Amino acid sequence: MKTFIITGASNGLGAALAKLCLDRGFRCILVARTINQELYHKTTQTSGRLTFVSADLTETNQLESVMDEIISHLKNDVDELYFINNAGMVEPIKRIGELDIDTFVLQAKLNYLAPAILTDSFIKRTQGYNNKKIVVNISSGAAKNHYEGWGAYCSSKAGLEMFTRVAGIEQQREENPAYVISFSPGVMDTNMQKVIRSANETDFADSARFHTYKEKGMLRSPEFVANILIELLLEPELDNGKFYDIKELIK
Numbered sequence: 286m287k288t289f290i291i292t293g294a295s296n297g298l299g300a301a302l303a304k305l306c307l308d309r310g311f312r313c314i315l316v317a318r319t320i321n322q323e324l325y326h327k328t329t330q331t332s333g334r335l336t337f338v339s340a341d342l343t344e345t346n347q348l349e350s351v352m353d354e355i356i357s358h359l360k361n362d363v364d365e366l367y368f369i370n371n372a373g374m375v376e377p378i379k380r381i382g383e384l385d386i387d388t389f390v391l392q393a394k395l396n397y398l399a400p401a402i403l404t405d406s407f408i409k410r411t412q413g414y415n416n417k418k419i420v421v422n423i424s425s426g427a428a429k430n431h432y433e434g435w436g437a438y439c440s441s442k443a444g445l446e447m448f449t450r451v452a453g454i455e456q457q458r459e460e461n462p463a464y465v466i467s468f469s470p471g472v473m474d475t476n477m478q479k480v481i482r483s484a485n486e487t488d489f490a491d492s493a494r495f496h497t498y499k500e501k502g503m504l505r506s507p508e509f510v511a512n513i514l515i516e517l518l519l520e521p522e523l524d525n526g527k528f529y530d531i532k533e534l535i536k
């Protein structure tokens with residue numbers, strides 16, 4: 286059975302991915318600090334296809350144990366394995382020189398260190414697994430473009446994108462390669478966008494543009510984005526290490 290491990294699955298894109306996977310009959314292991322109530326209520330109807338792992342992914346020294354717990358939930362009938370590093374935060378939205386350091390450190394742990402360490406742990410623990418296995422690191426246009434006030438966010442996503450590229454290239458030499466890719470979902474109508482709109486123009490120079498996205502209905506729904514990502518993952522061939530941008534996938 287196709288099995289999806291999804292971090293940040295309590296809200297936004299992660300929850301939309303989880304719902305879609307369950308509706309399609311796949312198995313899901315969902316990681317976050319809290320549980321989405323709508324998903325929780327699906328536990329009984331989905332006949333053992335849904336497992337929750339409670340974890341704060343900023344607790345960097347617990348990440349290896351989190352991966353051990355995830356792996357312990359895998360069933361023997363897994364024929365395709367997907368690991369989506371989706372959890373993320375955008376704060377602190379502040380110019381460099383004014384950053385709140387505690388929030389900056391948390392963001393670096395959640396957006397960069399957690400997916401990087403979990404990718405490493407996943408590859409280590411699935412080396413002998415020779416069916417299709419894919420790691421997706423959820424990226425952003427901010428990995429490629431600079432925005433004033435997003436120094437922390439842009440740099441964490443850029444770091445993760447380079448990590449993903451290196452992992453993808455390395456895996457090409459492996460006997461049982463994992464595919465490791467970045468996926469940029471574009472702007473979505475989630476809590477993260479609410480946080481972005483709550484920033485003022487002094488801290489975030491592009492603030493007005495993001496208000497316009499919401500007012501003009503230009504934010505995509507997480508359900509739409511989830512569908513595009515799942516269709517991509519079910520394709521037979523992917524380019525290892527590639528940065529897939531939703532804009533290039535929408536026909």
Ligand SMILES: NC(=O)c1ccc[n+]([C@@H]2O[C@H](COP(=O)([O-])OP(=O)(O)OC[C@H]3O[C@@H](n4cnc5c(N)ncnc54)[C@H](OP(=O)(O)O)[C@@H]3O)[C@@H](O)[C@H]2O)c1
Pocket residue numbers: 292293294295296297298299316317318319320340341342343370371372373374395423424425426469470471472473474475476477478507
């Ligand atoms: N929204 C956009 O426009 C947009 C654009 C480009 C890229 N992205 C990227 O897309 C991904 C999903 O974003 P989203 O908009 O869906 O975000 P969101 O609605 O804010 O959801 C974030 C998810 O991350 C989880 N999370 C936060 N802190 C965590 C922690 N310390 N440990 C474990 N889980 C944690 C949250 O769950 P708990 O609070 O329950 O832990 C939640 O499920 C992110 O990587 C983001 O950078 C978003």
